[in-house]
Amino acid sequence: MRVHFIAIGGSAMHNLAIALHKKGFEVTGSDDVLFEPSVSRLAKYGILPKENGWYPEKITKDLDAIILGMHARVDNPELLKAQELGIKVYSYPEYIYEQSKDKLRVVIGGSHGKTTITSMILHVLQAAGKDFDYLVGAQLEGFETMVKLTKEAPIIVIEGDEYLASPIDRRPKFHLYKANIGVISGIAWDHINVFPTFKSYIDQFKIFIETIQPGGTLIYSKTDKVLEEVVAEDESNAIKQPYALPEYSIENGVTTILSDGEKYPLEVFGEHNLLNMQAARLVCEDLGIAKAEFYNHITTFKGAARRLELVGKNDSGTVFKDFAHSPSKLLATIHAVKTQFPDRKLIACIELHTFSSLNKDFLAEYAGTMDEADEAIVFIDKKTFEQKKMEPYPAETVKAAFLKDDLTFFNDPQLLLSQLQKLKLVNANLLMMSSGNFGGINLVDLKNKILE
Incomplete structure (x- = not known):
């Protein structure tokens, strides 16, 4: 079987490409942007595209299937060529x-x-x-x-x-x-x-x-x-x-x-x-x-990556990171840490990063979600607003939505980092929650500083 991936670099896409390669399929692919770990993993199996970009000439009649990733657009030149040639195009779940x-x-x-x-x-x-x-x-x-x-x-x-x-x-x-x-x-x-x-x-x-x-x-x-x-x-x-x-x-x-x-x-x-x-x-x-x-x-299950993942700890403090970003996940994760360590102060920081979480009309869904945190911080990287072409809003809008007047709001990662580095985790836990990366903040370096 000959299979070509359009947008091979996606998380599920590159893993599926490797799985099919290991199954004996002939796998090729394209993408306009490739990041780690996709690059190393695809290279390991010899299926990393030689160069980034879309190349309609890769789409030929002898392909058995095209697998189309969500990152591609409907006017993708390789997709258009596949449709023109009548090659079956699948989504990865299909x-x-x-x-x-x-x-x-x-x-x-x-x-x-x-x-x-x-x-x-x-x-x-x-x-x-x-x-x-x-x-x-x-x-x-x-x-x-x-x-x-x-x-x-x-x-x-x-x-x-x-x-x-x-x-x-x-x-x-x-x-x-x-x-x-x-x-x-x-x-x-x-x-x-x-x-x-x-x-x-x-x-x-x-x-x-x-x-x-x-x-x-x-x-x-x-x-x-x-x-x-x-x-x-x-x-x-x-x-x-x-x-x-x-x-x-x-x-x-x-x-x-x-x-x-x-x-x-x-x-x-x-x-x-x-x-x-x-x-x-x-x-x-x-x-x-x-x-x-x-x-x-x-009893030996340690958890999935970025799901209440331990970043570091000492005798009186712990730093966790979690993928929580939606209101229900935020509520559950904060409750979990507070219940597990009821006598410790909890500093909870959420980065709003997804389209839904940043939408001004959806923001009210976060009402009360950080009430169990002793100190609540909300971060929105101002660059995220620009990248998603959304109108930014001030701290007052966020506080009103979360119904928490003592909440602290940051839109600059350096200012957030400066605030976090001042923390002394004595009988306290820090919970960092995001589907993004806090504007590039290195949580290991942060952990080393505040748990020293």
């Missing part, structure tokens, strides 16, 4: 389905927790010696790539997000996988540039449930009221399996699961992670792994 339609497909959906639930399942399946393929949205310890596709594996575990499949396929990705086992962790409005009303966003999850194959299972959090209503109204024949928080205890900063008279101390913490764990447990039970075996394996 192609994942093509390569896994004879497997049992587990698809993890929801507004939050998808990567962590998927990671937990992969961790336990690997520890249990199961053969499986996967697609996950983060680099995991013990896994070389974020995508694995083989002929032999009978199962594939897919992180299925609700964003659009490609520039020419406006369907959400998770609709395309046709799950045998589907998971929904919760529903909290996001991607308002695509789903301008909460109802239009909720509808995508209703459709996802309808795509679950006959005889399939829906595993869902019954702690989410919106999701509970969606499931109650659903008339599909999917078997419904709800989950909620397990019994647990917290002692000396360690969370322990209590199950059937046994104790299972964890390396992760937070109610959101305990909920994620129950979703993963139900999936693994459906795949033949008993509850006790699941808990034994999950």
Whole structure:
């Protein structure tokens, strides 16, 4: 099979390219901008484009398929050439389905927790010696790539997000996988540039449930009221399996699961992670792994990259970084750290970076999300406004939206860094949350300074 990737440098795209190369496909690709780690990974397997840019001459009739990344535009010259020649153009979720339609497909959906639930399942399946393929949205310890596709594996575990499949396929990705086992962790409005009303966003999850194959299972959090209503109204024949928080205890900063008279101390913490764990447990039970075996394996799970990731700590202070950016993720992450360390001061810093989070009309969704923080900081890099061609707004607008008058606002990374470097983490924790990079602030250097 000869496959060409348009916009090969994307996170999922370059990992899929490597997976197909390892499967024996002849893989080529193009992109106008390539960053690390894509460059090194593609080069390792000999599939890094020789030069950046779009080259229609690469598109020839002997290609079996084109895989189109979200980074490409509808007028991309390679895409136009492929359409002119009548070559089949797939989005990457479409192609994942093509390569896994004879497997049992587990698809993890929801507004939050998808990567962590998927990671937990992969961790336990690997520890249990199961053969499986996967697609996950983060680099995991013990896994070389974020995508694995083989002929032999009978199962594939897919992180299925609700964003659009490609520039020419406006369907959400998770609709395309046709799950045998589907998971929904919760529903909290996001991607308002695509789903301008909460109802239009909720509808995508209703459709996802309808795509679950006959005889399939829906595993869902019954702690989410919106999701509970969606499931109650659903008339599909999917078997419904709800989950909620397990019994647990917290002692000396360690969370322990209590199950059937046994104790299972964890390396992760937070109610959101305990909920994620129950979703993963139900999936693994459906795949033949008993509850006790699941808990034994999950005790060694250290978390997914950038999900409450430990940057550094000493005896009286800890620095965490987290991918949290939407209101529900922000609320859950702050609550997790405050609950785990109730006697420590919590300084929480959120960078608003995505289109939704920066939208002035959406900003009110953040009301109350930082109330548990003892000190709250919001950062918006002024360059982000410029790059996204959005009208900047002052600190007063942010404070009014978050309903927190004592919140501190920065729009210059150097001023933010200067403020953070003054911190002394004595009986205190710093939580840095962003899907961006805080304007280039080096968190390791910051950690070394404030934890010295």
